[in-house]
Amino acid sequence: MTDVSEAARAVLATATPHAKVRAARAAAREWRLGRLDHGFSAAMPDRSARPDAPELLPPNRMPKRGRAGSGASRIAMIHALAHIEFVAIDLAFDMLGRFGASFPRAFADDWMRVGAEEAMHFALLDRRLRALGSFYGALPAHDGLWQAAEETAHDPLARLAVVPMVLEARGLDITPATIERFQSVGDRVTARILTRILADEERHVRAGTRWFNFGCESAGLEPVSTWQSLVARHFRGVLKPPFNDSARERAGLTRDFYMVGCH
Template identity: 65%
Template sequence: MNAPQLSLAIREAMLTADPSAKVMATRNLVRRWRAGELAFAFDHPMPDVPARPEKPELLPPNAMPKRGRGGSERGRIALLHALAHIEFVAIDLALDAAGRFGAAMGRAFVDDWLSVAADESMHYALLARRLRTLGSFYGAMPAHDGLWDAARETAHDVAARLAVVPMVLEARALDVTPMTVERFLAAGDERSARVLQRILDDEIRHVRFGTKHFSAVCEIRGESPPDAWKTLVAQHFRGAIKPPFNDSARRSAGLSLDFMAGVA
């Protein structure tokens, strides 16, 4: 009997709306993949839009209410909720990368992005649990779907996807998370700070996966990785890349000064 296709398992996880069920579906498919129970086959297309729960309400980014910087408990809860939403969407971003580009990119690429999906599932679960401890829950506040806009914009090209999602959006977390950790520590919220530090440590590895595979694609295409990255970011990223940069974390993730020269 033939093993179930990896692409079908990924598609089913992406079309799971309930956050807890999505986490379990993602963990299960990663476990089955690592155990050799899913075939390296991609006959099932990835959904254009993943399933989403009824809550949180999704608003345009410019319609989102302002939140504090993490000094008050209310501000910390709002920030944790925003981060939980980012990690929830990041599960689908990682799954989509594996399912959409895995056939062309190979098993090592799939291994890396399913590992990222498992990490993002764990990050979401940690943040959701922390929200509950603080008397709130994921879905209690509105959120925006700007992250998935990046997936739509780059669905046609693996290099564009890697340039924008891990090498811009996730790399931004390397810059801002240390300051957020310090604010939570200053407010006496050590438990949240530990969660954020764990996420930061994993995000360095995620960005490194992005730079590694991006550089491999550029080598095949005969392009300079820093030059190609800047071109693709200009074409497919609607925001601005602004300092300050966490230079040490970016270097650890493979984003050398050659990449960052002239972008801000």
């Protein structure tokens, strides 16, 4: 029987967007139906497979996007969001395959679900791009998200601290304003997609916070100071407001984690 790590590695090794979506959904379904062993025999690749397009650029070389008013700027914004969700599929399955052996079985339950939901988010945004006359890969995208995976590949607590508790938590902060932007120009379809994504991402941050706290407790570490130390060491950006304090708190990411030195 295939084990969890082999299923996760298969997702990471799949480059074509729609094939990756299918692989992610299939892995989550097989796990839910009890057809995968809770085993970790396979090593995760240093870098996940990527399609030929989009062209990946350093964040500082990305073209500037306007606000959501014009059709071109709306497409650029949706494309950027689709890319985030595409990379998030791999981040979820790398989390599972790389670190799952260090945690109870429920860790696999959570990250299989996260990976399947990220795949669904990407599919919704890609379908929206096509409805607007574009597609994923039509524009360049930045490569900063996978850098966070590379930076934290050695340490499950560092990965949990940076990916769900910083990068995904940032989505909780900025997505409400993005939804309002699309609503303001009458794009209710995209606004509904982003509203769905926002609800799911809150649950993803909650999973990250839950397992970070579990890992700290298991190692006899104090969570808040440990998180702050790991973020200072491994996150290349700056934590800055505005913060969606209510959504973060519902996800277990309370203000004592992130308000120190963030003004």
